[in-house]
Amino acid sequence: MDTHYVYILTNKSHTVLYVGRSKQLKQRLIQHKNNSTSTFTGKYNVHKLVYFETTKYVNNSIKRERQIKKWKREWKINLINGLNPDWKDLSEYI
Template identity: 85%
Template sequence: MDVHYVYILTNKNHTVLYVGRTKQLKLRLKQHKNNSSKTFTGKYNVTKLVYFETTKYVNNSIKRERQIKKWNRAWKISLINSLNPDWKDLSEYL
């Protein structure tokens, strides 16, 4: 069974939120951490995984990513707080 991830990253001050999706979360996080300053996540040092969810089907992950990206900041923060109120870096648990 394939697993697809939708995730939210932030920077150390929690001022920037980045929503993405991937099939290989560990690899994608490594890529974000090694990004150059020319990319969005590299420029703003957005490397802290604060939220993720899984889905079985790629189409569902695409739909969910698009949905969350359209949300305002308060809704995204509420989503993060619902599962990770301390905003811990969840990449340590993967």
């Protein structure tokens, strides 16, 4: 079974939240950090991993990503706070 990730990135001031998904999260985080300013994450310096969850199936990760993207900001913040109340960069755990 493969592992698929759904994740949330933020910037230093926590004003921007970005929801994504990937099969290879470590490589995807590197891509985000190396993005040019023409991309959303590059333009707003959204590189800090503050939340992630895993699923076994790609369809579940797609469904979950879409679900979280539709959420109000407050709900996303509550999700992050439940796992990572200090909003530490979790990329070292990947």
